[in-house]
Amino acid sequence: MSGAGELPILAVRLREARVRLGIAQVELGRRVGMDPGVASPRINQYENGVHVPHHTTAARIARELGVPLAYLYAEDDQLARWILVWTQLSAAERRRLLRELEA
Numbered sequence: 001m002s003g004a005g006e007l008p009i010l011a012v013r014l015r016e017a018r019v020r021l022g023i024a025q026v027e028l029g030r031r032v033g034m035d036p037g038v039a040s041p042r043i044n045q046y047e048n049g050v051h052v053p054h055h056t057t058a059a060r061i062a063r064e065l066g067v068p069l070a071y072l073y074a075e076d077d078q079l080a081r082w083i084l085v086w087t088q089l090s091a092a093e094r095r096r097l098l099r100e101l102e103a
Contacts, residue, residue, distance in 0.1 A: 010058070011049040013072045013080065017065040018047075032060040 018028055025047070029039025045051040046061075053061060062069040068087055074080035086094065 007049045008052065009075050010052060010072050011047050013067075013074065014043075014061065014065075015047045017062075017067050017071070018043075021065055028061065028064060031064045032057065 018025070023031075024040070025043035026036065026040035029043045030036055034042055042051075046053050058072060059069050062072050068083055071080055071083045074083055089097065
């Protein structure tokens with residue numbers, strides 16, 4: 001969880017995912033349907049923790065970034081990594097891994 005002076009986890013994960021994808025803030029904003037005139041400042045505000053996107057906006061952003069919505073909210077770094085790895089697994093691999101973990 002974020003402490004005083006730290007950015008909210010959504011802000012951190014959003015920036016990480018956008019940078020990993022290699023797109024500018026304005027491009028991300030445009031891709032999720034924001035007016036080009038406000039796209040960059042709005043994404044910047046999200047990434048700096050000034051504003052928090054509405055759930056539906058966060059879902060559109062996650063989809064555009066190619067990450068599950070849960071990734072943007074995962075407070076634990078290892079859990080965030082698991083979420084990304086999980087999305088790379090086939091359905092059969094997911095079932096096998098779940099069986100192993102639940103055993």
